[in-house]
Amino acid sequence: MTNRPHLSIEGVDLDFRTREGVRPILRGIDLKIARGEFVAVIGHSGCGKSTLLNIVAGLITPERGAILLDDKLVDAPGPDRAMVFQSHALLPWLTVRENVALAVDQVHRRTMDAAARAQLIDEHLAMVRMDHAAARRPHELSGGMRQRVGIARALAMRPAVLLMDEPFGALDALTRARLQDELMAIQADLSMTVMMVTHDVDEAALLADRVVMMTEGPAARIGRIVDIPLARPRRRAQVLRDPAFIEARVQMLSFLHGDAVEDADAAAMLAVAAE
Numbered sequence: 001m002t003n004r005p006h007l008s009i010e011g012v013d014l015d016f017r018t019r020e021g022v023r024p025i026l027r028g029i030d031l032k033i034a035r036g037e038f039v040a041v042i043g044h045s046g047c048g049k050s051t052l053l054n055i056v057a058g059l060i061t062p063e064r065g066a067i068l069l070d071d072k073l074v075d076a077p078g079p080d081r082a083m084v085f086q087s088h089a090l091l092p093w094l095t096v097r098e099n100v101a102l103a104v105d106q107v108h109r110r111t112m113d114a115a116a117r118a119q120l121i122d123e124h125l126a127m128v129r130m131d132h133a134a135a136r137r138p139h140e141l142s143g144g145m146r147q148r149v150g151i152a153r154a155l156a157m158r159p160a161v162l163l164m165d166e167p168f169g170a171l172d173a174l175t176r177a178r179l180q181d182e183l184m185a186i187q188a189d190l191s192m193t194v195m196m197v198t199h200d201v202d203e204a205a206l207l208a209d210r211v212v213m214m215t216e217g218p219a220a221r222i223g224r225i226v227d228i229p230l231a232r233p234r235r236r237a238q239v240l241r242d243p244a245f246i247e248a249r250v251q252m253l254s255f256l257h258g259d260a261v262e263d264a265d266a267a268a269m270l271a272v273a274a275e
């Protein structure tokens with residue numbers, strides 16, 4: 001990692017205009033993210049986490065402030081920032097494979113020949129265990145399967161920045177754990193910068209280098225940032241008992257639920273760790 005930020009969110013204010021008038025959603029969001037850094041964003045429902053991700057994706061323009069990627073202004077969506085949405089966003093008339101191929105062809109057409117692109121598509125479908133369903137259309141899949149295709153599509157684009165909006169929320173625990181592990185491996189491999197919104201404090205502490213905690217809206221700000229000083233590669237079984245993980249978890253829960261949680265929860269978790 002260099003000192004120069006890869007992704008820089010600078011003084012972002014955002015309002016939504018509704019029938020009741022102008023609602024301030026985000027205020028004074030400043031965040032510098034290094035290349036290859038994994039940042040998780042947590043906060044109460046409705047505080048503006050998805051909105052922040054959409055601003056970084058270039059889908060929403062803030063009232064004030066700017067997003068810079070390698071010092072260049074971001075003001076529109078681009079293949080350098082792939083997004084995994086809360087619920088899948090697949091094209092219903094294309095098969096699973098064609099959905100992934102569309103993105104891969106768009107991004108890698110100039111740099112990879114057809115055989116290499118086909119291999120990339122197959123690798124990513126296999127990674128999310130969707131190779132067996134490559135010829136199916138989205139309506140023939142479960143919600144979790146569609147989400148896995150969306151994840152494969154985003155990863156296969158090999159973006160500089162991966163934006164993920166609660167990507168694993170709809171998945172069963174085993175699939176979620178496997179994809180979290182895969183994501184950590186790919187991210188380390190490609191030195192990909194990741195910004196992920198999640199409600200799951202364990203997921204945030206397992207995956208992230210820093211967890212950004214947002215205050216409740218309206219006019220949400222960054223309330224606190226917690227560092228997760230766990231060495232990489234991280235192994236789930238070890239991480240869960242690591243005092244640094246437990247401490248980070250306590251800080252997050254304490255921020256989300258108030259300080260009353262801190263003592264009781266810390267005692268309970270330390271007791272589990274000591275078993």
Ligand SMILES: Nc1ncnc2c1ncn2[C@@H]1O[C@H](COP(=O)(O)OP(=O)(O)OP(=O)(O)O)[C@@H](O)[C@H]1O
Pocket residue numbers: 016017018025043044045046047048049050051052217
């Ligand atoms: N297009 C829109 N027009 C008006 N208000 C909106 C619009 N999109 C979102 N909002 C409002 O802005 C606020 C922030 O929404 P956002 O989806 O970013 O929150 P969030 O933190 O991601 O929530 P959750 O955790 O529940 O997904 C909410 O109060 C929401 O109702």
